[in-house]
Amino acid sequence: MERVLPTEEIxxxxxxxxxxxxxxxxxxxxxxxxxxxxxxPNAQMLPFVAFVTHDGxxxxxxxxxxxxxxxxxxxxxxxxxPHLQAxxxxxxxxxxxxxxxxxxxxxxxxxxxxxxxxxxxxxxGRCPEREQIAALVGExxxxxxxxxxxxxxxxxxxxxxxxxxKLLSGVKKHFAKDPEAGEAAAGLKALGxxxxxxxxxAKGTPRPDLREKYAKPFEDTRWAVIFDKKE
Amino acid sequence: MRxxxxxxxxxxxxxxxxxxxxxxxxDDKGTLRWQTTLAAAQAQAKKETKLVFIEYGRKL
Numbered sequence: 001m002e003r004v005l006p007t008e009e010i011x012x013x014x015x016x017x018x019x020x021x022x023x024x025x026x027x028x029x030x031x032x033x034x035x036x037x038x039x040x041p042n043a044q045m046l047p048f049v050a051f052v053t054h055d056g057x058x059x060x061x062x063x064x065x066x067x068x069x070x071x072x073x074x075x076x077x078x079x080x081x082p083h084l085q086a087x088x089x090x091x092x093x094x095x096x097x098x099x100x101x102x103x104x105x106x107x108x109x110x111x112x113x114x115x116x117x118x119x120x121x122x123x124x125g126r127c128p129e130r131e132q133i134a135a136l137v138g139e140x141x142x143x144x145x146x147x148x149x150x151x152x153x154x155x156x157x158x159x160x161x162x163x164x165x166k167l168l169s170g171v172k173k174h175f176a177k178d179p180e181a182g183e184a185a186a187g188l189k190a191l192g193x194x195x196x197x198x199x200x201x202a203k204g205t206p207r208p209d210l211r212e213k214y215a216k217p218f219e220d221t222r223w224a225v226i227f228d229k230k231e
Numbered sequence: 232m233r234x235x236x237x238x239x240x241x242x243x244x245x246x247x248x249x250x251x252x253x254x255x256x257x258d259d260k261g262t263l264r265w266q267t268t269l270a271a272a273q274a275q276a277k278k279e280t281k282l283v284f285i286e287y288g289r290k291l
Contacts, residue, residue: 001286006260018284020263021272022254025289031269036287047288054277061285078282126280 001047004068013075018051031056051078059083086125094120094129101136110140110174118177144171144180148222151187155226159198161191183222190223197227256290 004010023032025046035058036048043063050061051074059081060074086094097116104112117137120130148171151164158164168191171184193214200206207213215227254265263284266272272283 001288002257002259005262011260011262014284015263016281018263018282019272019275019279020254020259020265021269021283021285022256022265022267023269023285023287024255024267025287028287029269032285032287035285047286049287050285051282052285053282054273056273059282081282084280084282121278124277124280130280 001049001065004066004071007068009068009072010075013072013079017075017079036061049074051081053081053083057083084126086123086127086130090123090125091127091129093123094127094133098129098132098136101133105136105139108143110143111176113137113140114175114178140174141180144175144184147171148183148187151191152222152226155191155194156228161195161198165191186218186221187223190218190221190226193218194226254286256288 005014021032023029025048035050035052035056036043039050039058040048040061040063045064047065048061048063049066051059053059059078062074066074097119101113101116104110104116113136116133117140120133123130147167151167154164154167155161165188168184168187172181172188175181175184197206197211197214200210211227211229215224218224218227252264253259253261254263255267259265264275266275269283272285275281276283
Protein backbone atom coordinates (compact mmCIF):
# COMPACT_ATOMS: atom_id res chain seq x y z
CA MET A 1 0.00 0.00 0.00
CA GLU A 2 2.82 2.35 0.94
CA ARG A 3 4.39 1.92 -2.52
CA VAL A 4 1.15 1.94 -4.51
CA LEU A 5 -0.70 4.97 -3.08
CA PRO A 6 1.75 7.70 -4.13
CA THR A 7 2.14 6.49 -7.72
CA GLU A 8 1.16 8.87 -10.48
CA GLU A 9 -1.58 6.54 -11.75
CA ILE A 10 -3.24 6.26 -8.33
CA UNK A 11 -2.62 9.46 -6.37
CA UNK A 12 -4.91 12.00 -7.97
CA UNK A 13 -7.60 9.49 -8.90
CA UNK A 14 -7.91 8.07 -5.39
CA UNK A 15 -7.92 11.55 -3.83
CA UNK A 16 -10.85 12.54 -6.07
CA UNK A 17 -12.73 9.39 -5.12
CA UNK A 18 -12.23 8.95 -1.38
CA UNK A 19 -11.06 10.15 2.00
CA UNK A 20 -8.79 7.85 4.00
CA UNK A 21 -9.49 5.92 7.16
CA UNK A 22 -6.37 4.44 8.73
CA UNK A 23 -7.74 1.61 10.87
CA UNK A 24 -5.43 -0.14 13.31
CA UNK A 25 -6.18 -3.88 13.29
CA UNK A 26 -4.65 -4.26 16.75
CA UNK A 27 -7.10 -1.75 18.18
CA UNK A 28 -10.08 -2.18 15.89
CA UNK A 29 -13.06 0.10 16.00
CA UNK A 30 -16.24 -1.98 16.31
CA UNK A 31 -17.89 -0.41 13.26
CA UNK A 32 -14.88 -1.04 11.03
CA UNK A 33 -14.44 -4.60 12.29
CA UNK A 34 -18.12 -5.37 11.63
CA UNK A 35 -17.85 -4.05 8.08
CA UNK A 36 -14.79 -6.19 7.40
CA UNK A 37 -16.24 -9.36 8.97
CA UNK A 38 -19.52 -9.00 7.09
CA UNK A 39 -18.01 -8.28 3.69
CA UNK A 40 -14.63 -10.03 3.73
CA PRO A 41 -15.52 -13.09 5.84
CA ASN A 42 -12.58 -15.21 4.66
CA ALA A 43 -9.98 -12.48 4.71
CA GLN A 44 -6.69 -13.43 6.33
CA MET A 45 -3.92 -11.42 4.73
CA LEU A 46 -3.38 -7.85 5.86
CA PRO A 47 -4.11 -5.19 4.91
CA PHE A 48 -7.88 -5.46 4.56
CA VAL A 49 -8.93 -2.76 2.15
CA ALA A 50 -12.41 -1.39 1.50
CA PHE A 51 -14.40 1.35 -0.13
CA VAL A 52 -17.60 2.24 1.73
CA THR A 53 -20.07 5.09 1.47
CA HIS A 54 -20.40 7.88 4.03
CA ASP A 55 -23.38 6.03 5.50
CA GLY A 56 -21.65 2.66 5.70
CA UNK A 57 -22.74 0.89 2.50
CA UNK A 58 -20.15 -1.54 1.17
CA UNK A 59 -18.81 -0.66 -2.29
CA UNK A 60 -15.88 -3.05 -2.65
CA UNK A 61 -12.81 -4.46 -1.01
CA UNK A 62 -10.19 -7.19 -0.73
CA UNK A 63 -7.51 -8.52 1.58
CA UNK A 64 -3.76 -8.68 1.06
CA UNK A 65 -1.43 -6.56 -1.03
CA UNK A 66 -2.14 -5.68 -4.63
CA UNK A 67 0.20 -4.35 -7.27
CA UNK A 68 -0.50 -0.95 -8.77
CA UNK A 69 -2.56 -2.05 -11.81
CA UNK A 70 -4.65 -4.49 -9.76
CA UNK A 71 -5.35 -1.71 -7.24
CA UNK A 72 -6.26 0.60 -10.11
CA UNK A 73 -8.96 -1.90 -11.15
CA UNK A 74 -10.41 -1.69 -7.63
CA UNK A 75 -10.52 2.10 -7.94
CA UNK A 76 -12.22 1.84 -11.34
CA UNK A 77 -14.89 -0.44 -9.87
CA UNK A 78 -15.46 1.92 -6.94
CA UNK A 79 -15.70 4.94 -9.25
CA UNK A 80 -18.64 3.29 -11.01
CA UNK A 81 -20.68 2.80 -7.86
CA PRO A 82 -24.19 4.25 -8.11
CA HIS A 83 -23.94 5.11 -4.42
CA LEU A 84 -21.89 8.21 -5.27
CA GLN A 85 -24.41 9.56 -7.75
CA ALA A 86 -27.08 12.09 -6.85
CA UNK A 87 -30.66 10.83 -6.96
CA UNK A 88 -33.00 12.16 -9.65
CA UNK A 89 -34.81 14.27 -7.06
CA UNK A 90 -31.55 15.77 -5.79
CA UNK A 91 -30.35 16.48 -9.34
CA UNK A 92 -33.58 18.39 -9.87
CA UNK A 93 -32.98 20.40 -6.72
CA UNK A 94 -29.43 21.20 -7.84
CA UNK A 95 -30.59 22.09 -11.36
CA UNK A 96 -33.05 24.52 -9.81
CA UNK A 97 -30.19 26.48 -8.27
CA UNK A 98 -28.29 26.99 -11.52
CA UNK A 99 -30.25 29.68 -13.46
CA UNK A 100 -30.28 32.14 -10.56
CA UNK A 101 -26.61 31.52 -9.78
CA UNK A 102 -25.68 31.99 -13.44
CA UNK A 103 -27.53 35.29 -13.67
CA UNK A 104 -25.94 36.41 -10.41
CA UNK A 105 -22.46 35.52 -11.67
CA UNK A 106 -23.05 37.61 -14.81
CA UNK A 107 -23.80 40.58 -12.56
CA UNK A 108 -20.90 39.88 -10.16
CA UNK A 109 -23.45 39.19 -7.45
CA UNK A 110 -21.20 36.66 -5.76
CA UNK A 111 -23.26 36.52 -2.60
CA UNK A 112 -26.03 34.69 -4.47
CA UNK A 113 -23.53 32.39 -6.15
CA UNK A 114 -21.89 31.51 -2.83
CA UNK A 115 -25.30 30.88 -1.30
CA UNK A 116 -26.14 28.47 -4.15
CA UNK A 117 -22.88 26.67 -3.40
CA UNK A 118 -23.78 26.41 0.28
CA UNK A 119 -27.23 25.06 -0.55
CA UNK A 120 -25.70 22.53 -2.98
CA UNK A 121 -23.31 21.37 -0.26
CA UNK A 122 -26.31 20.21 1.75
CA UNK A 123 -27.50 17.97 -1.11
CA UNK A 124 -25.77 14.63 -1.51
CA GLY A 125 -24.34 13.06 -4.65
CA ARG A 126 -22.25 13.67 -7.73
CA CYS A 127 -23.80 14.92 -10.97
CA PRO A 128 -23.16 17.42 -13.79
CA GLU A 129 -25.46 19.97 -12.11
CA ARG A 130 -23.22 19.99 -9.03
CA GLU A 131 -20.19 20.55 -11.22
CA GLN A 132 -21.88 23.51 -12.90
CA ILE A 133 -22.55 25.09 -9.50
CA ALA A 134 -19.00 24.33 -8.38
CA ALA A 135 -17.66 26.09 -11.48
CA LEU A 136 -19.71 29.21 -10.65
CA VAL A 137 -18.48 29.14 -7.05
CA GLY A 138 -14.97 28.79 -8.47
CA GLU A 139 -15.54 32.05 -10.39
CA UNK A 140 -16.62 33.70 -7.14
CA UNK A 141 -13.47 32.49 -5.37
CA UNK A 142 -11.31 33.71 -8.24
CA UNK A 143 -12.96 37.13 -7.94
CA UNK A 144 -12.21 37.18 -4.19
CA UNK A 145 -8.57 36.41 -4.91
CA UNK A 146 -8.31 39.31 -7.35
CA UNK A 147 -9.78 41.58 -4.68
CA UNK A 148 -7.18 40.37 -2.17
CA UNK A 149 -4.36 40.92 -4.65
CA UNK A 150 -5.62 44.43 -5.48
CA UNK A 151 -5.95 45.32 -1.78
CA UNK A 152 -2.37 44.19 -1.18
CA UNK A 153 -1.14 46.23 -4.14
CA UNK A 154 -2.86 49.34 -2.78
CA UNK A 155 -1.53 48.75 0.74
CA UNK A 156 2.02 48.39 -0.57
CA UNK A 157 2.02 51.46 -2.78
CA UNK A 158 -0.48 54.03 -1.47
CA UNK A 159 -0.90 55.88 1.80
CA UNK A 160 -4.68 56.02 1.54
CA UNK A 161 -5.87 52.61 2.66
CA UNK A 162 -9.59 53.30 2.26
CA UNK A 163 -9.87 51.74 -1.24
CA UNK A 164 -8.18 48.57 0.05
CA UNK A 165 -10.58 48.43 2.98
CA LYS A 166 -13.53 48.80 0.61
CA LEU A 167 -12.34 45.87 -1.48
CA LEU A 168 -12.00 43.61 1.55
CA SER A 169 -15.31 44.70 3.04
CA GLY A 170 -16.90 43.76 -0.29
CA VAL A 171 -15.44 40.27 -0.13
CA LYS A 172 -16.59 39.87 3.46
CA LYS A 173 -20.12 40.84 2.48
CA HIS A 174 -20.31 38.34 -0.39
CA PHE A 175 -18.69 35.41 1.39
CA ALA A 176 -20.35 35.37 4.81
CA LYS A 177 -19.52 32.03 6.57
CA ASP A 178 -17.07 30.97 3.85
CA PRO A 179 -13.26 30.97 4.30
CA GLU A 180 -12.88 34.05 2.10
CA ALA A 181 -14.83 36.08 4.67
CA GLY A 182 -12.29 35.08 7.33
CA GLU A 183 -9.45 35.93 4.98
CA ALA A 184 -10.98 39.36 4.29
CA ALA A 185 -11.44 39.96 8.03
CA ALA A 186 -7.76 39.14 8.61
CA GLY A 187 -6.86 41.54 5.80
CA LEU A 188 -8.93 44.32 7.35
CA LYS A 189 -7.17 43.73 10.67
CA ALA A 190 -3.80 43.91 8.94
CA LEU A 191 -4.80 47.16 7.21
CA GLY A 192 -5.75 48.57 10.61
CA UNK A 193 -2.28 47.75 11.94
CA UNK A 194 -0.69 49.24 8.84
CA UNK A 195 -2.69 52.44 9.35
CA UNK A 196 -1.29 52.68 12.88
CA UNK A 197 2.24 52.21 11.57
CA UNK A 198 1.78 54.94 8.98
CA UNK A 199 0.47 57.30 11.67
CA UNK A 200 3.44 56.63 13.97
CA UNK A 201 5.93 56.93 11.10
CA ALA A 202 4.40 60.25 10.03
CA LYS A 203 4.97 61.69 13.51
CA GLY A 204 8.73 61.26 13.48
CA THR A 205 11.33 58.59 14.14
CA PRO A 206 9.60 55.30 14.84
CA ARG A 207 11.14 52.31 16.62
CA PRO A 208 13.32 50.39 14.17
CA ASP A 209 11.38 47.17 14.79
CA LEU A 210 7.93 48.81 14.51
CA ARG A 211 6.88 47.17 11.24
CA GLU A 212 8.34 43.83 12.27
CA LYS A 213 6.40 43.91 15.55
CA TYR A 214 3.08 44.76 13.90
CA ALA A 215 3.64 42.21 11.14
CA LYS A 216 4.33 39.35 13.56
CA PRO A 217 0.69 38.13 13.96
CA PHE A 218 0.37 38.00 10.15
CA GLU A 219 3.45 35.85 9.51
CA ASP A 220 2.75 33.04 7.04
CA THR A 221 -0.36 34.80 5.73
CA ARG A 222 -0.81 36.65 2.44
CA TRP A 223 -1.07 39.89 4.44
CA ALA A 224 2.51 39.83 5.76
CA VAL A 225 3.82 41.63 2.65
CA ILE A 226 1.86 44.81 3.32
CA PHE A 227 4.15 45.51 6.27
CA ASP A 228 7.24 45.71 4.05
CA LYS A 229 8.52 49.23 3.43
CA LYS A 230 6.59 51.08 0.72
CA GLU A 231 7.69 50.35 -2.84
CA MET B 232 8.75 3.32 36.44
CA ARG B 233 4.95 3.06 36.39
CA UNK B 234 4.64 6.73 35.45
CA UNK B 235 7.10 6.24 32.62
CA UNK B 236 5.15 3.25 31.32
CA UNK B 237 1.86 5.15 31.47
CA UNK B 238 3.48 8.07 29.63
CA UNK B 239 4.72 5.75 26.88
CA UNK B 240 1.27 4.18 26.52
CA UNK B 241 -0.46 7.56 26.42
CA UNK B 242 1.97 8.83 23.78
CA UNK B 243 1.53 5.66 21.74
CA UNK B 244 -2.23 6.14 21.87
CA UNK B 245 -1.94 9.82 21.00
CA UNK B 246 0.02 8.92 17.89
CA UNK B 247 -2.95 7.00 16.57
CA UNK B 248 -5.82 9.23 17.56
CA UNK B 249 -4.85 12.47 15.86
CA UNK B 250 -7.14 14.36 13.53
CA UNK B 251 -7.02 14.20 9.78
CA UNK B 252 -3.56 14.32 8.24
CA UNK B 253 -0.92 11.85 7.16
CA UNK B 254 -1.24 8.08 7.51
CA UNK B 255 -0.06 7.05 11.01
CA UNK B 256 1.78 3.95 9.75
CA UNK B 257 3.44 5.03 6.53
CA ASP B 258 4.15 7.98 4.29
CA ASP B 259 1.70 8.07 1.37
CA LYS B 260 3.33 11.27 0.06
CA GLY B 261 0.18 13.30 0.64
CA THR B 262 -2.14 11.10 -1.44
CA LEU B 263 -5.00 11.26 1.06
CA ARG B 264 -5.95 13.10 4.22
CA TRP B 265 -6.34 10.29 6.73
CA GLN B 266 -8.81 10.04 9.57
CA THR B 267 -8.42 7.54 12.38
CA THR B 268 -12.07 7.05 13.30
CA LEU B 269 -14.90 5.80 11.13
CA ALA B 270 -17.21 8.61 12.23
CA ALA B 271 -14.69 11.31 11.28
CA ALA B 272 -13.98 9.68 7.92
CA GLN B 273 -17.69 9.32 7.15
CA ALA B 274 -18.36 12.95 8.08
CA GLN B 275 -15.54 14.10 5.81
CA ALA B 276 -16.73 11.84 2.98
CA LYS B 277 -20.24 13.20 3.28
CA LYS B 278 -18.99 16.77 3.20
CA GLU B 279 -16.80 16.15 0.14
CA THR B 280 -19.18 13.80 -1.73
CA LYS B 281 -16.63 10.98 -1.62
CA LEU B 282 -16.30 7.38 -0.48
CA VAL B 283 -14.35 6.23 2.57
CA PHE B 284 -11.24 4.24 1.69
CA ILE B 285 -10.41 1.97 4.64
CA GLU B 286 -6.91 0.66 5.09
CA TYR B 287 -7.14 -1.84 7.94
CA GLY B 288 -3.61 -2.82 8.80
CA ARG B 289 -0.76 -2.96 11.23
CA LYS B 290 2.34 -0.89 11.76
CA LEU B 291 5.34 -2.90 10.54
